[in-house]
Each structure stands twice: as C-alpha cells, then as structure tokens.
Amino acid sequence: MIMRTVANKVLIMIVCVCNNVSDKAICQAVEQSGVRTFIQLQRVTTAATCCGKCSSCAKQVLHTAVERYEEQMMAELEGVAFA
C-alpha cells in the first residue's frame, strides 16, 4: 500500500501496487460497476490479480466502500419514501 499525501492529508491510497489500483478506483467500481464481491473486484479493477499481497487490504477497502455505498443508498431511499 502506498499513500500519496499533500500537507499530511491522504489524497489517494494505492491499494494494489502491481496493477496501480487505488482506493478511489475500488469505490468507483462499487458505485459505477456494481461490484460487491472480491471476485468481481478482481475482474473489474484487476486488483490482487498478480502477487496477491494486497488481497487483505483490497478486501477491507471493498468492504468499507460497499458499506458506505449501501448506507448512502438507504439514506436516499428513506428521503424519497418520506418526502
């Protein structure tokens, strides 16, 4: 994992160094490509398809991204249902 920072703020985290896959790319895969599983993440982003050392970090970022996305969708649905 590599973090690029400016003024001590993390801008982007490279989760998979072999395939240059960032945390933002994983979030985009969740939001735009419907990725929900690790296998899907590997197919869509190629993360963790080379040496595999990033697998646990990629799974953790995927899990967090899916949770955030689902919470966001639930909040939007609740807003629609009670608006």
Ligand code: FES
């Ligand atoms: S660091 Fe991700 S496959 Fe090697």
